[in-house]
Amino acid sequence: MFRSLLFIPGNNPSMLQNADIFMSDGIIFDLEDAVNINEKDNARNLVETYFFTTKDLPKNIILRINPVNSLFIEDDLKLLLSRKIDYILLPKANMLSMYVIDKMLSSLEEKNNLKVTKLICLIEEAKGIAEVDEIAKHPRVEALLLGAEDLTNELEIERTTVGNELLYARSKVVYAAAANQILAIDTPFTDITDQEGLEYDCSNAKSLGMKAKTAIHPSQLETINQIFSPTKKMIHWAQGVIQTYEKVGKGVFQYQGKMVDKPVIEKAKKLIEKAKIFDLL
């Protein structure tokens, strides 16, 4: 479970050696868009030696590989042999790229006796949006990440602060994820100097059902974590519900004047679980 994921360019030694200190719930080591085409080998080797030699690695490691139809895909996937990677972030996810990556991963896993690699799918094409319900069903997929930059480019539309242009895409991703009990992660907010814009964007995404957001600079993490964490008030409410439930010992009761039944108890349990994971209790 995440609230925040931070992108770190794979070829940047200064960021890499400090990847473990930031308050994000996971780090995305980027071999794709943040790396110049001539430096792909440099980035890949740097990330690889970093994985092998560093004692304190971040808690969740995600590797953004290059697209399945690129020259780099096979070498990128070999980093799985380090056994340090928790998720592969698949760019330009659609049913075709899913099919290809699944084949490649299965063969790699079998040959090297690796456990099943989990995927986060980057939904950043109209095709990906159209096929997102199918993508979300795939057993490897644990989360969907909306990529708004590529998507709005493809649609030839401007990104705005209000974000109406993303309403459909966000909702599609949210529902596909929810229907398959996986995580919906929101696109990054690209203006790192605009604090108010970031706050609005996070709240808006959250209100539509996004459960987490990516960051492109560590300074965005505090806001993201704050907005995507359960509030103190909510945690307090959930604790009250659970305590009352344990005391009365039956499935339907009143709490703070409101009816509590099974779905409400489940919601409270989920919330407490989340608060535990994020160290908020």
Add this chain to the structure above:
Amino acid sequence: MLNALGRDIPSHLKPFVNSDDYKNHKRRLISKKIKQSKTVFLSSYKEAFDMFNIKDNQTLSFHHHLRNGDLVIREVCKLIKEKNIKGLHFAPSSIFPSYTEMIDLIMNENITNIHTNYLNGGVAKVISQGHLVGQLIMNTHGGRARVIESGDLGIDVAFIACPSVDKFGNGSGAIGKNACGSLGYAIPDLEYAKKVVLVTDHLVEELKEYQLSSEYVDAVLVVDSIGDAKGIVSGTTEITKDPIGLKIAKDCSILLDKLGLIKEGFSMQTGAGKTSLAVVSYVEKIMKERNIVGRFASGGITKAYVDMLEGGLFKKLYDVQCFDLDAVKSFNKNTNHLPMSSSEYGNPFEKDIIANDLDFVVLGATEIDLDFNVNVTTDILGNLIGGSGGHSDIAHGADVTIVISPLIKSRIPIIKENVTAITTPGQDVDIFITERGIAINPMRKDLIHKLKDSNINIFTMEELLNKTHSITGIPAKIKKDDRIIGHIEYRDGTVIDVLRKVHDDYIR
């Protein structure tokens, strides 16, 4: 002979005992100077040299309020070179990179001894490499006031750059084309130097308010320009963008909050670096959220503090020097933006100094060791890169002294078993904050107790050192040169460490 921190001190010097030892000694004061005749107005440095009969082996002092824009010390240097006066003892409160004329004078033995509180640039380099024939003595800002008022450092002539002077000989930094705000570091020189000359480029009829009183002023030298305004404003007004710096600043603000230090009526001081500014901005946010008003902030003052004063977040600012033009402007117009002299700031023997009234301070370090001793004077090779300034003064005075630094800068570990040179003793340093956790001085059981249930990552200094070495590898030992080029004088006049020439292997 070893001092209390285990540093070998030449036997003719007084060894450091501990930072409270000044309480066992009486204040020594020479009498303040009495001006013999009316203030004389001069129009050239030559006239001033003739009037005061400046000659070999004398001591000349300066202040550094004009920083990199100072022309007064440079003009004096040029004339010394022209007249080839030898064996001078220089006592500028700090030395900046633009004071290049001093380099020649050191190489030619025109200047043979130096007292200062801070130095960097070319002068620092030639002294580090052993070219000063005599000794370099590094003071704190408060310690410099003490060494002058006690007569331990006798000043023959003080050249005081002064942005405005009136026809009576009173001086102020608040106005003039090279206005620099407070002139706090010049006060001891003004009161105790045998001869005092104010150097100005802005003569006015009458100053209603002034920091420098004509009762001590022997002469006023009126020149075309005392400075270059661009060099005067050397403080940064930008908050760091470095993610490591921001992380440290954020953790610092969380810690201050957990310790309950951001409370109604509190007082604080920070440095003027980019990371310190980030700390200030996080503190400001907390104050605004909770409607907290602080009693005062002090030190070198920047725009960040001026904004907080004007926004009602602090009742007063105590200003020894202004770091930027916003601070200068505020100093000139805001009656709650008050000047302080270096003595009122940090002289251990002065009563009720501002340093002792501070709740907490946030300071930097180039090195810190397992005993929490801090070095801000040299780099790891022994090259001079700074000096205490007010570091030791406020570290001692504040209730809680916090030092912030990344654990590693370009692979160089900041924690060492023993620092290259001790500027501030570990007994006055309470908490060290890094990007990978904090260390609390074991002597501060109260702070350890307050934080024991928090989720802040607390380590011992040894643990942080091991963590660092697991990342960087264990660094090689640095070779030390035998030759002593000077020493660091603690604020009470004892010697806390010696300074050695950089080993020839490291001189390119």
Add this chain to the structure above:
Amino acid sequence: MIYQAGSKESNDCLITIKKSNETKIHIDSIVGHLFYDQILQAVKETLDDQLVDHVEVTVEDKGALDYTIRARLIVAIRRMKNDV
């Protein structure tokens, strides 16, 4: 022909490698006084691991950690090998 990898950004290093009659290693590091031996060892071990000799290697180091030096050297070697 020379082959390069890395950069002169802080915490990085620029490795230059070329064929030579005998193996030579030059190290120019901002932290040479503290880490010269470790940088030299990282270079030697990497050359051995990659079964490379008869090369001249120049390390222009801006405070890179060992694994960065190794990664950059491996890439420089691969670029050299791929060019043959």
